[in-house]
Amino acid sequence: MGPLSREQLDAYxxxxxxxxxxxxxxxxxxxxxxxxxxxRAQALASLRSFVASTxxxxxxxxxxxxxxxxxxxxxxxxxxxxxxEARGGRR
Amino acid sequence: MSAVSRTLNRRTFLAASAATAAVATTGTVVSAPxxxxxxxxxxxxxxxxRDAARADASEATLAEAAVxxxxxxxxxxxxxxxxxxxxxxxxxxxxxxxEVTGDAALAAARKADRGGGxxxxxxxxxxxxxxxxxxxxVPTRCNSNIFADFVPDEDATAVARLRAAGGIVLGKGQxxxxxxxRATTPNGTVTTVNAxxxxxxxxxxxxxxxxxxxxxxxxxxxxxxxxQTGGSIVLPSNQQNLTGLKPTMGRVSIHGVIxxxxxxxxxxxxxxxxxxxxxxxxxxxxxxxxDPRTLGLPAVPDLVRAATPLVGRGGxxxxxxxTRIGVPADFLTGAAQGLRExxxxxxxxxxxxxxxxxxxxxxxxxxxxxxxxxxxxxRTEPFRHWLRADPAAFGVSLLSWLQGLMISxxxxxxxxxxxxxxxxxxxxxxxxxxxxxxxTGPVPFDILGLPEIAFPIGFSDAGVPAGVILxxxxxxxxxxxxxxAAYQAVTDWHTRRPADPSAGARLKSAAARPRLSAEEAAxxxx
Numbered sequence: 001m002g003p004l005s006r007e008q009l010d011a012y013x014x015x016x017x018x019x020x021x022x023x024x025x026x027x028x029x030x031x032x033x034x035x036x037x038x039x040r041a042q043a044l045a046s047l048r049s050f051v052a053s054t055x056x057x058x059x060x061x062x063x064x065x066x067x068x069x070x071x072x073x074x075x076x077x078x079x080x081x082x083x084x085e086a087r088g089g090r091r
Numbered sequence: 092m093s094a095v096s097r098t099l100n101r102r103t104f105l106a107a108s109a110a111t112a113a114v115a116t117t118g119t120v121v122s123a124p125x126x127x128x129x130x131x132x133x134x135x136x137x138x139x140x141r142d143a144a145r146a147d148a149s150e151a152t153l154a155e156a157a158v159x160x161x162x163x164x165x166x167x168x169x170x171x172x173x174x175x176x177x178x179x180x181x182x183x184x185x186x187x188x189x190e191v192t193g194d195a196a197l198a199a200a201r202k203a204d205r206g207g208g209x210x211x212x213x214x215x216x217x218x219x220x221x222x223x224x225x226x227x228x229v230p231t232r233c234n235s236n237i238f239a240d241f242v243p244d245e246d247a248t249a250v251a252r253l254r255a256a257g258g259i260v261l262g263k264g265q266x267x268x269x270x271x272x273r274a275t276t277p278n279g280t281v282t283t284v285n286a287x288x289x290x291x292x293x294x295x296x297x298x299x300x301x302x303x304x305x306x307x308x309x310x311x312x313x314x315x316x317x318x319q320t321g322g323s324i325v326l327p328s329n330q331q332n333l334t335g336l337k338p339t340m341g342r343v344s345i346h347g348v349i350x351x352x353x354x355x356x357x358x359x360x361x362x363x364x365x366x367x368x369x370x371x372x373x374x375x376x377x378x379x380x381x382d383p384r385t386l387g388l389p390a391v392p393d394l395v396r397a398a399t400p401l402v403g404r405g406g407x408x409x410x411x412x413x414t415r416i417g418v419p420a421d422f423l424t425g426a427a428q429g430l431r432e433x434x435x436x437x438x439x440x441x442x443x444x445x446x447x448x449x450x451x452x453x454x455x456x457x458x459x460x461x462x463x464x465x466x467x468x469x470r471t472e473p474f475r476h477w478l479r480a481d482p483a484a485f486g487v488s489l490l491s492w493l494q495g496l497m498i499s500x501x502x503x504x505x506x507x508x509x510x511x512x513x514x515x516x517x518x519x520x521x522x523x524x525x526x527x528x529x530x531t532g533p534v535p536f537d538i539l540g541l542p543e544i545a546f547p548i549g550f551s552d553a554g555v556p557a558g559v560i561l562x563x564x565x566x567x568x569x570x571x572x573x574x575x576a577a578y579q580a581v582t583d584w585h586t587r588r589p590a591d592p593s594a595g596a597r598l599k600s601a602a603a604r605p606r607l608s609a610e611e612a613a614x615x616x617x
Contacts, residue, residue: 017493020496021478022482026481026482026483027482027483027489028483032483033278036276036277036487037609038487038489042610043490046613050497051497054461054464054494054497054498055498058461058503058506059499059502059505061454061457061509062505063508075508075512076511077504077510077511078507078511078514079354080354080540081511082339082340083340083341083384083540085514087387
């Protein structure tokens with residue numbers, strides 16, 4: 001799979017924002033120094049860059065293992081690893 | 092369900108039930124833990140008070156001020172008044188405070204001097220509180236339009252504990268909007284300056300606990316509390332010559348703190364030296380029924396003892412325990428390389444210290460770099476209401492909240508899996524041969540919830556403070572304090588104070604307040 005086109009990224013971003021209830025039209029078209037809030041174009045540009053790089057980096061990682069089945073058993077997801085280490089971990 | 096989790100859940104339930112019962116009975120929210128779980132109240136160390144502190148109350152460390160008051164050489168009113176006078180004179184330049192509660196502070200000080208009020212170790216000590224901590228009856232704006240009119244009806248647990256130990260809140264410290272960047276107005280205009288360069292707002296003061304750092308550095312408060320999600324205690328501490336301590340996740344309750352990233356928000360002190368950090372953390376730490384993360388954890392160690400350096404008969408300082416200090420390969424790089432080399436030489440000369448070279452695993456950059464983005468979904472979720480209703484209220488900070496919407500649930504879970512893997516790499520690998528680890532950035536230990544202490548090691552050629560960050564094992568804040576206290580016993584960087592702003596500094600700084608763009612705010616966000 002090659003990289004997504006700008007049109008594909010924009011379509012994804014607009015759909016995702018809409019599903020989350022975020023109205024892109026509420027952002028200004030021109031810079032608004034009074035609030036400092038980004039314009040629609042700034043927001044789209046920022047999100048294009050983010051979507052093009054970050055989700056795939058996260059999705060491509062798995063714990064080192066000899067097989068996909070073994071990786072499922074590795075590194076149980078933990079919200080608070082330090083807390084779990086103290087409460088019932090190896091210390 | 093394991094026996095451990097059953098026990099924990101029962102303990103959580105009982106603690107929460109006790110708190111609920113107390114509310115029902117008294118109408119007051121009680122955040123004190125059961126007596127059996129409460130850490131022992133810290134005692135005041137027997138320290139020598141420097142002449143500078145005797146001559147000027149605003150010069151004193153927390154410990155020095157407390158000792159002077161105990162000996163009848165200083166009153167709470169004198170101490171509070173000294174700091175309020177400096178706020179009046181200099182905060183137009185520093186802009187460390189978002190809100191000053193001078194009348195209430197003076198009233199509390201008078202009461203303390205009459206023998207009333209709490210009698211804890213912080214009795215009469217004037218403090219700055221970051222503006223994301225709830226303060227009953229006092230605006231808590233988080234430097235954001237979202238909270239412009241928010242006045243909490245209760246104190247955050249941390250604030251309540253400071254007050255219960257006798258601490259006096261002077262006011263609320265400026266911060267990066269919603270705890271993201273250096274302190275700015277919601278539209279990105281820089282507010283708080285670095286106390287060491289008050290006429291040049293372009294010099295980084297560190298964020299996001301910028302005001303609490305500047306208040307202590309500029310002698311507008313004796314000590315302060317901040318929060319850290321991505322370096323926001325240790326970075327401003329390094330930039331302004333302070334000793335900042337980010338405790339292990341759960342060591343201090345974050346009930347009543349406006350959230351940024353719930354798996355990474357930590358509360359902790361920004362202080363003048365290791366002893367002050369120890370006193371503050373001793374008061375702050377311990378279980379809180381309102382925050383389940385704080386329950387069932389190792390007991391708070393004797394932090395004051397840990398921060399008391401050991402000096403032999405011949406005057407030589409030695410470590411309280413033999414301590415192996417890990418030095419990563421990239422520690423001796425960058426602009427501060429010379430200062431860091433001198434720091435390591437000095438550290439290596441302390442009896443009981445062993446420096447150990449350590450290497451990072453191959454996936455370090457990925458797991459502490461790209462995976463840092465997983466925190467963004469955590470900031471988005473509790474702010475959905477405002478994202479839908481009034482995105483302009485986020486001002487310059489909006490972009491990272493939108494980025495959080497772009498990570499899928501499965502990717503976020505993968506990030507939590509990666510945290511577990513990273514923890515093992517750190518504890519079993521990187522720290523397998525050392526007790527504490529020098530850091531080249533705060534993010535890895537923020538991701539893991541591990542403790543960090545920041546302390547000063549000198550100054551750049553431009554006169555800006557430089558510091559280091561030392562990371563530790565879970566709930567071993569005492570080890571971090573032992574190292575910082577020993578180093579501070581053989582150096583005097585932590586005793587240096589910046590010159591007061593010149594008469595022209597306010598005009599200079601007012602004319603040149605830079606602004607952060609939305610892109611800069613997102614790129615530099617905690």
